[in-house]
Each structure stands twice: as C-alpha cells, then as structure tokens.
Amino acid sequence: MGSLHIQHDGHNAEVEKIREEEYPMLKDSIYLDHAGTTPYPKSLMDRFAHEMTTNLFGNPHSASASSQLSTQRIQDIRLRALQFFNADPADFDLVFVANATAGIKLVVDTMRCLPTGFDYAYHQASHTSLVGVREEARSSVCLDNRQMEDWLVGDCPLKEEEEEQRPILFAYPAQSNMDGRRYPISWSSQVRHSEETETIRNRKTYTLLDAAALVSSSPLDLSNAQTAPDFVVFSFYKIFGFPDLGALIVRKDSQDIFASRRYFGGGTVDMVVCLKEQWHAPKDGFLHERLEDGTLPVHNIIALDVAMDVHRELFGSMEKVAAHTGFLVRRLYRGLEGLRHANGEEVCTIYSPDPELEQTGPTVAFNIHNSQGTWISLAEVEKLAMLKGIHIRTGGVCNPGGIASALGLEPWEMKQNFSSGFRCGTDNDIMGGKPTGIIRASLGAMSTIKDVAGFVHFMEEFYREDTLPVSLPVLPSPDLDSDTKLQLQPPLQNTPELVVKSITVYPIKSCAGFSVPPDTDWEVRPEGLAWDREWCLVHRGSGQALSQKRYPKMALLRPNLDFTRGELQVTYAGAGEILSSSGPPSSISVPLSKNPKMIVPKKSGTDTEQRSTTPTEESQGPKPRRILLSNESPILAITTTSVDALNASVAALNPEAQRAISEAVFRANLIFTPSHSSSSYDPSSSPSSSPSSPSSPLISGDGLNPKLKPYEEDTWSSVHIGTNKHGFQMLGSCRRCHMVCIDQKMGEKISGGEPFVTLSKTRRFEGKVFFGVHMGLAEEENAGSGKVVKVRVGDVVLPQV
Known part of the structure; x- marks a missing residue:
C-alpha cells in the first residue's frame, strides 16, 4: 500500500506540473465539475489554431482538393475514434453528432418510425435525456436494481403483446452522472439474450448505453462485439474539454433498425426526385453516410484529432487517468x-x-x-x-x-x-x-x-460547527388579525432612540441608488418607497432581468429623479473608461409621467427598451397591476451598529481584508443609526459615500454599542417612524447572496469575497445567510389617518420587540 501511495503521489506531482503549464485558467481555482465538462489544455488550442491556419479544409460534399483533404481527415479520425474504444470497424460504425443527447435522439427518431413503434425500459439512474425517450414509446417502465435483476433471470417488465411484436429498447448509464455509481456493461448482452425466454419470445431487444459520464475518466472496451451494447452515446468534450462534439457508436449487427428512418438530409442520399413523383435513394454504403445529415462539423472533427494527440501526450492512457482519479x-x-x-x-x-x-x-x-x-x-x-x-x-x-x-x-x-x-x-x-x-x-x-x-x-x-447554532427570532405572523397582534405586542421601546440616517431608492432594479435629499419628505406606499425598483433592464436575447450578480458594472448606472423636468436621468459613471465618441450615449432620460404618447405607470413594472418605454395608446390593454420589482419585500433596512459589528468581525476573521465594508453594498432603502452619536445622522452623508469603519465610535471597548446592540433589529416586530409615528411591520431578516461583494462605487467585485465570507461564518441560520431586515407599511394601522405616509432623513425611529 505504501509503494502504491508513492506511485500515486509521484503521478500527482506530474499532474501539478502539467496544470501549471497547460491549464492557466485553473490558477487559484478548485475545479470539481469534470462530470459537466473537463477543461481543455493550452497546447490543444495552440495546435488546433496551427491546423486551421496552415491547412485549407473545404466542404466534404465537394470535389475540390480542399474538400478531399477534409474527407480524408474525417475518415482517419472516425477510425481513430473507434480504436480509442477498442471498437473494430468491421463490427461497429461511428456517427458524429452534436453530443450524447443528439445521439440518443437519433436512435429514438429511428425507432418511432417503426410500423409497430417500440416499448421502452430505462434504469432509474438514467440522465434526463434518456428519461425523455419514454414520451416517444408506446409504453415504458423505469427500473430499479431489483427489477433489473429479475429481468436478467427472465422476468421482463414489458410483457408480450397479443397483436404486435414490438421491439424493446433498454437504456441505462454506464456510470451515473449523479453519484458516480457504475452499472455492468454486461447488462447489454444479458438483456439481449433474454429475448430467448418464453416471456418475450419473438420480441427483439435493443440496448442503448449512455457512456458520457464513464468515458470522461475511464476506458470503455468494445472489443467484444457480441457482448457490446447495440448503441453507445457519449460526448468528446467530457474527455478532452474540446471540441464540442459527440458520437453514436452502432453495433453493425443492429444497424438494420435504421432502415425505418424517414427523414433524410443533405449528403445522405444518392438520388432525390421532387417533380411529379416523390422518391429518393439513400446511400447504401456505410451507415454513417445515411445518418450524418448535412455538412459535418469539419473543424470540430479536426480538433478531435488534435485533442486525442495532446491528451495522450499529457496523461497517457485512459487506464492511467482512471487510476489517478480513483486515487x-x-x-x-x-x-x-x-x-x-x-x-x-x-x-x-x-x-x-x-x-x-x-x-x-x-x-x-x-x-x-x-x-x-x-x-x-x-x-x-x-x-x-x-x-x-x-x-x-x-x-x-x-x-x-x-x-x-x-x-x-x-x-x-x-x-x-x-x-x-x-x-x-x-x-x-x-x-x-x-x-x-x-x-x-x-x-x-x-x-x-x-x-x-x-x-x-x-x-x-x-x-463544521464547533458550537451549537442559534436561531433567528420568530416574528409574529403577518397572517394574524390586528387584535391578536396588539395583544402580542409590548409597549413602544423608547431607548435607544434611533433616527433615519439615509433614505435610498433604486429606480432601476440592480443599478445604483438615488439618495433622497435630507430636507425631502418621501412617500411610502404599501408596495414600498415611491419610485423604488419601478424599472429593470432586460436582456433582449433571453428576456431575463439583468442583475449585478452577473453584471457588476450595473452599479455604475447612476439614476437621478428630476421632478422639475419630470424625468428619470440615468448616467453611466464609467463612460470615460470604455465609451468612445462613436459608441452608445453615456446618459439617457426617461419620462416619469403620462402623456398622450407615452404611458409609464408609476406603480407598475414597465416594459423597457432603449428609451426604457414603449409608446402605447392609453386605451390599449387592461390597467397594469400594481407591482414593484423588489425581490422579497417592500423595504429593506439595516443599522449602522450591525455594519460596524460586521466590520469588526471581518477584521478579526480576515486580517487581509483591504478596507472596511461600506453600508452601500447592502443596498438598503433605510439605514437606521443611534442618535447623539458621532457616526449617527449626518445630512451630508449617504450610503454610497460614507462607509462604516471598524474603528467607528459606535463600537465600545467590549465590541458592542452601549445604546444599540448589533443585529438587535432581528428581534423587532415593528417600528414607528417620524412625528406621526407611522407604523411599519417587520417581515423577517434579509437573506443575502454574493451580490454584497460588489463595490457599489467601482462596479467591481471586492477581493476576498467579503463581506459574504464573514457573514457565512457569523450570520448563518438554518443554512442561510442573513443581514438586514425586511419591512413594509402596516396598512391597517395607517389606514385610519387618511394621510399619505411620508418619511425623511432624521426622523425618529421607535422599534418594538
């Protein structure tokens, strides 16, 4: 055992050296998704580029010299790919397809063309692409291991039909793509031989093996054509990383099934008659000539040749790869x-x-x-x-x-x-x-x-937990009636006194915020603060709303609500860095109010394009629903005390952190701070310009604010804000994602993954990470006043626990 470990350690050292030279994209990464796709080596891309720039490859359907070169190389590579799996070309043919799923679909498209159709059995560990075959079958059954064992001794799960002798297709994975469990290749021959039993006599059984997961790191031996599956599918990129290409290997003893296929594409026929008569003559040579519709992906196939060369030079045989990955x-x-x-x-x-x-x-x-x-x-x-x-x-x-x-x-x-x-x-x-x-x-x-x-x-x-986990406080259910809520609620808490430090709305979802001026009263509606998340940017290709999670530079789209001009003005703060005079504009303006030519409902999500609205006649369509584009709740709030405590934790747990975490990364609507403290309400401050510091006076010698404890907001059931004591119900703590790691001033990810890394260690409850609290207008409490609810910077905040 000791010598074996020495051997594996020695090979591991070789792989480490290969990684450094051939896989620069893996630097500072731990890549553990090889079952999805494996990375490609640098020399593969270099050699492929050399092949493309030193050879002229034409369409193999032509007769020119460049076309003949393509045809010759494809023939050689097809043979080499068969040999990679010890498949004798006298017994097998290989059909190039886009991927393993395309190979499965080619088999299914053929079998559904049979006059009788087909019945289908598949193992429960099958990939979704194998499960989907059942929709094309006359009948289907999913088998577990016990049912498979019964079948192998003669108890077929698909019984004999009285009128039709339909063939059976049985599919299973050589290796589960979920948990790595392997299933015997011998099942293929055993199931084929089961057709000789009394139960399914005269019913031919075909076997389809999904080898995609197996061949990525292990050899597949098809040297025995009598025991091999009828059809084998896999993707080459799972093995080599590149190219994006798959294959279907067909046992020639079973290729007659493809005679039932109806569709034909370019290059698969010798003659086609269209006028007055519908007739065609499929190619009658190799099977792949009839199944590879249209022009083959010539360049991908050329790349496969290079990939096999490079892989063997770097890692040796697949047996050696299997030994290394097994270790x-x-x-x-x-x-x-x-x-x-x-x-x-x-x-x-x-x-x-x-x-x-x-x-x-x-x-x-x-x-x-x-x-x-x-x-x-x-x-x-x-x-x-x-x-x-x-x-x-x-x-x-x-x-x-x-x-x-x-x-x-x-x-x-x-x-x-x-x-x-x-x-x-x-x-x-x-x-x-x-x-x-x-x-x-x-x-x-x-x-x-x-x-x-x-x-x-x-x-x-x-x-791994060294101490018992704690739970977030359970807030009263919003479903309780008002009388019950009043009975449960204690008197208003008068100390510590808090004030609203800042109010920020985010007119465009996931873009920068607009800081409400300190001397401005801001309306609060049941759906949230006025003008908060009224718009979103939509990817015109996918139709999905864009987010800073994927596009951090969205933080540089700075909105300004100009009510004098009735416009939302949006400026890109990074325009000087990347935009040229011939590029798109660095700012746009969007109307805020209705006019005869434009409808922009104040309280509805709005479909936007380049100018953010689509001209619409007022009479068209039903009145929009009142919605906002907030993720979870109408309003998000944080406290400066909690931000300071988090910064102290970051400094303690991650001494390499370069700077304090700004309040702005949490994208809160309201920031509360204790009054009469040196870091509390300052009319000139804003969440985008005043980061909290680990050395803030809010943190006392024992690390806690003497007036407001860190994360005390998690215990609040409600708050009252302003001289009119407008009521707000707390809706629970805010679940956080890695979007808090984006510097809202620079539009870049913060190095080291802070503050999410520290939050994951200090603020995880029941497996989820929380910071800040959700809140919304207590409509029942404010309904009787008949007044519009408004808040402003400096308002007193009275929490209830």
Missing part, C-alpha cells in the same frame, strides 16, 4: 466522510458508493447539514463556493430518478414542490424539510491532491 476520489470520500461537528454529528450525508468497496467513478454526491440536522441550502453552498474559487454542481444534475431515490422523494412530493414554486435552478431548494437536489464534486485527469484537500478544508472551515 483522488477515495481521498475526497474519506475527507468528507470524516467531517464531524463538535457534537459528533456528521457534516455530510453522502449518496455515492464507497470507492473502497464498490467500483465507482470519480464523483461524490452529498448534502450538508448542521449539528442539529438541519439541511444547508444548496444555493448558499454554491454562493460561497463561487466566492472561494470552487467550481461544483448543485441541484438535480439532470438525473431525476437518481435524485428521487437518493433523497427519498415520492412522486407526490415532487409534484407538490413544483406546485409550491420549485423550478430547476431556483434558490428554494429545501422544501417540506427535504433537500430537492445534491452537491456534486467530480474529478478529472488534471485534478490534484491539492484540489481535494482545498475542498475538504473549505467544507471544514464553513460547515
């Missing part, structure tokens, strides 16, 4: 398995098989829970991992059967989650007390011991 996944599994909270509870629930006990791929699927057993949100893990340069996959990972089985999710639960708003990619990933997905860490040829150790350290630093 690493054992270390990763043991590292995660060994994490324990101070009370002895496990940090991780692991769904992947133990690589010491079973043959498995270099993938570990797991979830995290705190010391009390509460599940940690996948979205929160993803946010923090992103800030620390860690690349993982979270969610359903396109494996619905595997996820349901691992997490114990019944069909009714999954449909209930969907009815409750759950969608793929959303943040509400803990529903009904259960996670809806998993965390997946997967390794590849260029992974190293350092990657594994770094990820385990990340898990230990942020998710």
Whole structure:
C-alpha cells in the first residue's frame, strides 16, 4: 500500500506540473465539475489554431482538393475514434453528432418510425435525456436494481403483446452522472439474450448505453462485439474539454433498425426526385453516410484529432487517468466522510458508493447539514463556493430518478414542490424539510491532491460547527388579525432612540441608488418607497432581468429623479473608461409621467427598451397591476451598529481584508443609526459615500454599542417612524447572496469575497445567510389617518420587540 501511495503521489506531482503549464485558467481555482465538462489544455488550442491556419479544409460534399483533404481527415479520425474504444470497424460504425443527447435522439427518431413503434425500459439512474425517450414509446417502465435483476433471470417488465411484436429498447448509464455509481456493461448482452425466454419470445431487444459520464475518466472496451451494447452515446468534450462534439457508436449487427428512418438530409442520399413523383435513394454504403445529415462539423472533427494527440501526450492512457482519479476520489470520500461537528454529528450525508468497496467513478454526491440536522441550502453552498474559487454542481444534475431515490422523494412530493414554486435552478431548494437536489464534486485527469484537500478544508472551515447554532427570532405572523397582534405586542421601546440616517431608492432594479435629499419628505406606499425598483433592464436575447450578480458594472448606472423636468436621468459613471465618441450615449432620460404618447405607470413594472418605454395608446390593454420589482419585500433596512459589528468581525476573521465594508453594498432603502452619536445622522452623508469603519465610535471597548446592540433589529416586530409615528411591520431578516461583494462605487467585485465570507461564518441560520431586515407599511394601522405616509432623513425611529 505504501509503494502504491508513492506511485500515486509521484503521478500527482506530474499532474501539478502539467496544470501549471497547460491549464492557466485553473490558477487559484478548485475545479470539481469534470462530470459537466473537463477543461481543455493550452497546447490543444495552440495546435488546433496551427491546423486551421496552415491547412485549407473545404466542404466534404465537394470535389475540390480542399474538400478531399477534409474527407480524408474525417475518415482517419472516425477510425481513430473507434480504436480509442477498442471498437473494430468491421463490427461497429461511428456517427458524429452534436453530443450524447443528439445521439440518443437519433436512435429514438429511428425507432418511432417503426410500423409497430417500440416499448421502452430505462434504469432509474438514467440522465434526463434518456428519461425523455419514454414520451416517444408506446409504453415504458423505469427500473430499479431489483427489477433489473429479475429481468436478467427472465422476468421482463414489458410483457408480450397479443397483436404486435414490438421491439424493446433498454437504456441505462454506464456510470451515473449523479453519484458516480457504475452499472455492468454486461447488462447489454444479458438483456439481449433474454429475448430467448418464453416471456418475450419473438420480441427483439435493443440496448442503448449512455457512456458520457464513464468515458470522461475511464476506458470503455468494445472489443467484444457480441457482448457490446447495440448503441453507445457519449460526448468528446467530457474527455478532452474540446471540441464540442459527440458520437453514436452502432453495433453493425443492429444497424438494420435504421432502415425505418424517414427523414433524410443533405449528403445522405444518392438520388432525390421532387417533380411529379416523390422518391429518393439513400446511400447504401456505410451507415454513417445515411445518418450524418448535412455538412459535418469539419473543424470540430479536426480538433478531435488534435485533442486525442495532446491528451495522450499529457496523461497517457485512459487506464492511467482512471487510476489517478480513483486515487483522488477515495481521498475526497474519506475527507468528507470524516467531517464531524463538535457534537459528533456528521457534516455530510453522502449518496455515492464507497470507492473502497464498490467500483465507482470519480464523483461524490452529498448534502450538508448542521449539528442539529438541519439541511444547508444548496444555493448558499454554491454562493460561497463561487466566492472561494470552487467550481461544483448543485441541484438535480439532470438525473431525476437518481435524485428521487437518493433523497427519498415520492412522486407526490415532487409534484407538490413544483406546485409550491420549485423550478430547476431556483434558490428554494429545501422544501417540506427535504433537500430537492445534491452537491456534486467530480474529478478529472488534471485534478490534484491539492484540489481535494482545498475542498475538504473549505467544507471544514464553513460547515463544521464547533458550537451549537442559534436561531433567528420568530416574528409574529403577518397572517394574524390586528387584535391578536396588539395583544402580542409590548409597549413602544423608547431607548435607544434611533433616527433615519439615509433614505435610498433604486429606480432601476440592480443599478445604483438615488439618495433622497435630507430636507425631502418621501412617500411610502404599501408596495414600498415611491419610485423604488419601478424599472429593470432586460436582456433582449433571453428576456431575463439583468442583475449585478452577473453584471457588476450595473452599479455604475447612476439614476437621478428630476421632478422639475419630470424625468428619470440615468448616467453611466464609467463612460470615460470604455465609451468612445462613436459608441452608445453615456446618459439617457426617461419620462416619469403620462402623456398622450407615452404611458409609464408609476406603480407598475414597465416594459423597457432603449428609451426604457414603449409608446402605447392609453386605451390599449387592461390597467397594469400594481407591482414593484423588489425581490422579497417592500423595504429593506439595516443599522449602522450591525455594519460596524460586521466590520469588526471581518477584521478579526480576515486580517487581509483591504478596507472596511461600506453600508452601500447592502443596498438598503433605510439605514437606521443611534442618535447623539458621532457616526449617527449626518445630512451630508449617504450610503454610497460614507462607509462604516471598524474603528467607528459606535463600537465600545467590549465590541458592542452601549445604546444599540448589533443585529438587535432581528428581534423587532415593528417600528414607528417620524412625528406621526407611522407604523411599519417587520417581515423577517434579509437573506443575502454574493451580490454584497460588489463595490457599489467601482462596479467591481471586492477581493476576498467579503463581506459574504464573514457573514457565512457569523450570520448563518438554518443554512442561510442573513443581514438586514425586511419591512413594509402596516396598512391597517395607517389606514385610519387618511394621510399619505411620508418619511425623511432624521426622523425618529421607535422599534418594538
């Protein structure tokens, strides 16, 4: 065992050197999403560029010299790709497709053209692309391991039809893309032989193997055509990182099934008659000639040749890659398995098989829970991992059967989650007390011991608890009737006295804020502050609202509400850096009020384009609903005391932090501060120009404000603001994401991932990170006054607990 470790350590050192020279994009990153795609080496791109600039490749359907060169290279590369899997070209043919899914669809499109159609069986660990085949089948069934064992001894789950002898297509993964579990290649031949049993006599069974996850880090041996699957699909980019190309390998003994295919594309026929008669003659040579519709992706295929060369030079055989990744996944599994909270509870629930006990791929699927057993949100893990340069996959990972089985999710639960708003990619990933997905860490040829150790350290630093977790205070439910609320509420709290330090509205969602002048009364409506998040910028390609999470420079779009001119004026603060005189304008103006040619409803989200509004006749369409574009609540508030306490924590936990965290990063509407203190209300200050400092006088010798404790706002049930004591109900604490790591003045990400990193250590409750509080107008309390509710900078704030 010792010599084996020395051997692996020696190879790891070689990979570290390769990483430094060939994978500069991985510097300062821990890349653990090789099951998604593996990175490509620098020399691959350099050599491919050389191929493209020193050779002239034409369309292979032509007869020119450049076309003949393309045809020759494609033929050679096709043969080489078959040999990569020990597939004899006498027994197999290889069809180039876009990816593994395209290969699956090609098989399905063929089988649905059969006069009888087909029946379909698939393993529960199948990728979504295999599950979707069932929609084209006459009947289908999803099998678990026990049902598979029954089938292999003759009990077919698809019974014999009385009138039709439909063929059966059986599909399964060679390796689960979710948890790395491997399934026997021998199932293919065993299932084919099961057609000889009495149960399904005269029904031919075809097997489809999804090898995409397996071949990324392990060899696939198709040397025995009698036991090989009928169809094998995979993607080359999973192996080499580049090019974006896939393949379907067909066992020639089963290729007759494609005779039923109806569609034909350019290059797949020898003759086509269109006038007066509809007739065509498919090519009758190699199968791939009939299936590769249109012009092949010549350049991608040329790149594949280069990729195979470079991969072998760097990493040797796939057997060597498998040994290296197998060594690493054992270390990763043991590292995660060994994490324990101070009370002895496990940090991780692991769904992947133990690589010491079973043959498995270099993938570990797991979830995290705190010391009390509460599940940690996948979205929160993803946010923090992103800030620390860690690349993982979270969610359903396109494996619905595997996820349901691992997490114990019944069909009714999954449909209930969907009815409750759950969608793929959303943040509400803990529903009904259960996670809806998993965390997946997967390794590849260029992974190293350092990657594994770094990820385990990340898990230990942020998710292993040395003390018992605390909970946020539970606020009275907004659903209670007013009389009950009054009974539950204590008298107004008179000390400490707080004042409104600043009021900020964000007319355009995710852009910079507009600071309300100190001498201005600002209207508050049930949906929030007037003119707050009335507009958003929409990507014209996707239709999605843009956010600073992806576009940090949005912070440099500075709005100004000019009520004298009736305009929203927007200026790009970085115009001098990147805009030229011939480029787009650095500022635009948007009308605020209605006129005969333009409708801009004050209280509705507004569809915008270049000038932010679309000319509309007033009579067209129904009156818009009153909505705002706020994420969770009408108003967001923070306190300077909590910001100062957070800065003190940042200084203590991250001495390398370069500067104090500004209040502006939290994008609050209202900032409260204790009165009669040197850092409280200052009419000349604004959240964008007055960052809190760790040395602020608000922090006393013991680290706490003698008048207002840090995070005391979490305990408030309501506040009253101003001389009229307008009532506001607290709606809960604000869940934070890595958007707080964007410098709102520069439009850049703050180095070191602060303050989110420190918040993750000091302000995580039930797996989620919180800072600040949501609040909204208490409509019932203010309804009787008959007055418009207004607030201004300097107003006294009286909290209730």
